[in-house]
Amino acid sequence: MSPGVVLLVLVPVFCCLLSGNCLPATLRGHGDTILGSERFNHVTNFSTFQLDRSSGVLFLGARDAILAVDTKNLEQQPKEIIWDVPEEKRNSCLAKGKTEEDCRNYIRLLEFLDDGRLYVCGTYAFDPQCAFLEPTSFTLEKNEDGKVKMETGKTKCPFEPSQHYTAVMADGVLYTAATSNFLGTLFDISRAMGPEQERIRTEQSINWLSDPKFVSSAFIKQPADSNPAGDDDKIYFFFTETAKEYDMYTKVKVPRVARVCKSDVGGMKTLQRRWTTFLKAQLVCEDRPSSQRYNVLIDVFTTQHSPGDPSSTLFYGLFTSQWEPEDVSAVCVFSLSDIGKVMDGPFKELKKPYDNWINPDPVPNPRPGQCLNNELKAEGFESSLKLPDKVLTFVRDHPLMENSVTAAPLLVRRGIKYTKLAVKLTGSAEERQAALLHLGTDRGELHQVAVVGLNATLLQEIPLFSPQEPVNNIILHQGAALVGSPLSVARVQTEGCALYRSCEVCARARGLGCVWSSEENTCQSTQENPGPGDIVDNALKKCQTHESRCHPAIRELKVAVGLRILLPCVQLSPRPCSWDHPPHRHTRQHNSDLEVTVSEDSLGTYICTCQEGGPNVRDPTPCRQAAYHLTREDPSAEGWVGPTKGRHVLAVYIISFFMGLIIGVTLFYFVNKRNQGAQRPKASSEKGRELLGSSATPQSPSSASLMSEGFKMTEKRNGTTSTTTTTTLLSNHGNGSHNGNSYSSSLNNSNPSNGLYNCNISGSGLKLSSEILAPDRLDGRTRMGVRPEVREGESGEGDEIDKGLEDGLGEGLDRLEDYNHFPLFRSSAPLAKCEESSI
Structure with a gap:
């Protein structure tokens, strides 16, 4: 075995130990489970989930495969069906200019049919195809020749894996919103199943759909026993256009909601095989006092106050802003009744491209876009085929409503990009009702926010996946959240007061029916009415800290001059936050957090005050969210925050690793030399020199410069991680939530054959750079003593390692210089680099 092979084995093992990927895939502090790509036989690109709630089986649509996971027994190996593209089909796709990755079969649709089968559709190398899956046997239906029985998936499934798309099954009939051509330039909202003459779609007009990005859809069924007017069932589509x-x-991007009726079959002459009931309205998520509007729709979750009562339907929308330079996320909720009022209101009209929009008058009778009901049927309009041409012409030219569906944001997070939303309602509609929001981030985290009345409270921030894996699916089932990313699936327990393990966090969940028991030191459920007023504030006063929601205790921080720290201040309201701080200071505000460069003048008290308010609140009330007091302390004092704190344990690990590596290499060298001596006892010294490269020079690397680029502190600001020099992140938000700089790491699973080992250590805030073990650094041919040029006002990278760490490692690193003359350190064998990933 060559020395290169020895290091090739040691490096990934070292990365695995540091990153934690050799450990079982369980969440720390929870009895929950994460399934990674190893459990799925390296099947990736999970894009769609479908849960059989009766059996608890979760079906996953992936690239070239369909998986089934038993959520009741996650230890069981998932079932797998391979549904890939034939070689000739892939070659045809490549000939059309598409990439190798795009010319695969990405499963984008999983919907249950009335007979219990799953309807499965995939992109199939830019030629969408659909098949039928039998859940009990978990097999795709096949033809007599043994091949998968397929039918065209055009208008049912997008052509491209990254295209925005939504679909919903309504009484066994599929309704979709997707692109309808190979180039992705045509868009349709269509009834994609049923008799051919009933498969209708939208008109190809920019007044109907203008470059839409489809987000979500919902089927609202009207129960016969509570529908005296005989209103038709409706399907709603949400998108940004x-x-x-x-x-x-x-x-200008605008979020929309569109509505069609289930019994619509198009017109007789005008709008043949086109929707006659297609109407759309603008969604407005805006905080009016601050005039902040969020105009890009990300996700929509549909739920009901009272299950089975469609009139209690609520649509929780996740928004961002086209105009904000940094990431921002907001949540607004819209009711079905408000949408219905706008759809029954005035129409908007544009007669010519250069005219202004005006309200048309008069509106023909019967009302254009109206769904069939008992009244229309009594007038002789039993079908949309019998509607007059003037009605159909009007609805063709006026699909947009004049009024908008407006709502104020329940919460706003700056510096955070939420990607998925799921909501659990607690309490009855008559009593005080709370909503528990489950929000997935683009960095693989799950956040829980309790919304009670006008107040939103962050309860937990749970890191699930690596920062490169955004959350793209959340399903709530039996008190748990099934969370998915393109590479992994996690089951997280999300309901139950026992999840909140401190009095402060339990108090913030008071609106969810939780109360802290000081006798048992646990958070328990209660049916006791929380009473009037600020229930969170009243609950916090009962904790031993004696601090209220808007008067947190001042946190003492002992710091060193020259340190750069980030003081967190979590704000969920759309209103701004401000900081009170010493007059002579060097600070920079990142959203609501404050970055402070510590100096003699910057020591003192820092207080973050945010403006709180909800819908229809013109004069928001100030609420203190965080308070810190910075004092200078000797580095030896307990509680001191400085560059060297927390590095000594890591230094021991590094020294142990290098000493073990040196001992192993030394033993291997002498054994190898002994074997060579036994075989060639009279080998000349000249032949021994042939192992050195022709350009090699006996030059030992400097220990200081060897480590100068080896370690970097990482700083996480509002969910993002950036590399700095001597930054200390204080990520305790003061609300009992999880540490924002929590452990998260992953191997480079997306490309396992690239020969690189991605060693990501964000839990400790340190990263081991690939330059430590890179062959060109260990070879004497490269000078290590030259420090990089340092610009004025910046600190060199050598400053990242503090003097104490250099002294602790100096002796061990100096001993490396003696081994630099060994031929094995100049071996040309390729070594696997432990590459630092930029997160």
Whole structure:
């Protein structure tokens, strides 16, 4: 075995130990489970989930495969069906200019049919195809020749894996919103199943759909026993499109909700096989007092106050802003009744492209876009085929409503990009009702936010996946959240007061029916009415800290001059936050957090005050969210925050690793030399020199410069991680939530054959750079003593290792210089680099 092979084995093992990927895939502090790509036989690109709630089986749509996971027994190996693209089909796709990755079969649709089968559709190398899956046997139906029985998936499934798309099954009939051509330039909202003459779609007009990004859809069924008017069932689609009603120099994105009726079969002459009931309205998520509007729709979750009562339907929308330079996320909730009122209101009209939008008059009778009901049927309109042409012409030219569906944000997070939303309602509609929001981030985290009345409270921030894995699916089932990313699946227990393990966090969950028991030192459920007023504030006063929600205790921080720290201040309200701090200081605000460079003048008290308010609140009340007091302390004092704190344990690990590596290499060298001596006892010294490269020079690397780029502190600001020099992150938000700089790591699973070992250590805030073990650094041919040029006002990278760490490692690293003359350190064998990933 060559020395290169020895290091090739040691490096990934060392990375595995540091990153934690050799440990069982369980969440720390929870009895929950994460399934990674190893459990799925390296099947990746999970894009769609479908849960059989009766059996608890979760079906996953992936690339070239369909998986089934038993959520009741996650230890059981998932079932797998391979549904890939034939070689000739893939070659045809490549000939059309598509990439190798795009010319695969990405499963985008999993929907249950009335007979219990799953309807499965995939992109199939830019030629969408659909098949039928039998859940009990977990097999795809096949033809007589043994091949998978397929039918065209056009208008049912997108052509491209990254295209925005949504679909919903309504009484066994599929309704979809997707692209309808190979180029992805045509968009349709269509009834994609049923008799051929009933498969209708939207008109190809920018007034109907203007470059939409489809997000979500919902089927609202009207129960016969509570529907005296005989209203038709409706399907709602949510998307963001380019607005045509605004005359501006830039493209303005607008969130929309569109509605069609289930019994619509198109018109007789006008709008043949087109929707006659297609209407759309603008969704407005805006905080009016601050005039902050969030105009890009990310996700929509549909739920009901009272299960089985469609009139209690709520649509929770996740938004961001087109105009914000940094990440921002907001949640607004819209009711079905408010949408219905807008759909029954005035229409918006544009007669010519250069005219202004005006309200049309008069509106023909019967009302255009109206769903069939008992009244229309009594007038002789039993079907949309019998509607007059003037009605159909009007609805064709006026699909947009004049009024908008407006709501104020329940919460706003800056510096955080939420990607998925799921909501659990607690309490009855008559009593005080709370909502528990489960929010997935683009960095693989799950956040829990309790919304009671006008107040939103962050309860937990749970890191699940690596920062490169955004959350793209959340399903709530039996008190747990099934969370998915493109590479992994996690089951997280999300309900139950026992999850909140401190009095402060339990107090913040008071609106969810939780109360802290000081006798048992646990958080327990209660049916006791929380009473009037600020229930969170009243609950916090009962904790031993004696601090209220808007008067947190001042946190003492002992710091060193020259340190750069980040003081967190979590704000869920759309209103701004401000800091009170010493007058002579060097600070920079990141959203609501404050970065402070510690100096003699910057010591003192820092207080973050945020403006709280909810819907229809013109005068928000100030609420103190965080308070810190910075004092200078000797580095030896307990509680001191400085560059060297927390590094000594890591230094021991590093020294142990290098000493073990040196001993192993030394033993291997002498054994190898002894064997060579036994075989060639009279070998000349000249032949021994041939192992050195022709350009090699006997030059030992400097220990200081060897470590100068080896370690970097990482700083996480509001969910993002960046590399700095001597930054200490204080990520305790003061609300009992999980540490924002929590452990998260992953191997480079997306490309296991690239020969690189991604060693990501964000839990400790340190990263082991690949330059420590890189062959060109161990070879004497490379000078290590040259320090990089340092610009004025910046600190060199050598400053990242503090003097104490250099002294602790100096002796061990100096001993490396003696081994630099060994031929094995100049071996040309390729070594696997432990590459630092930029997160």
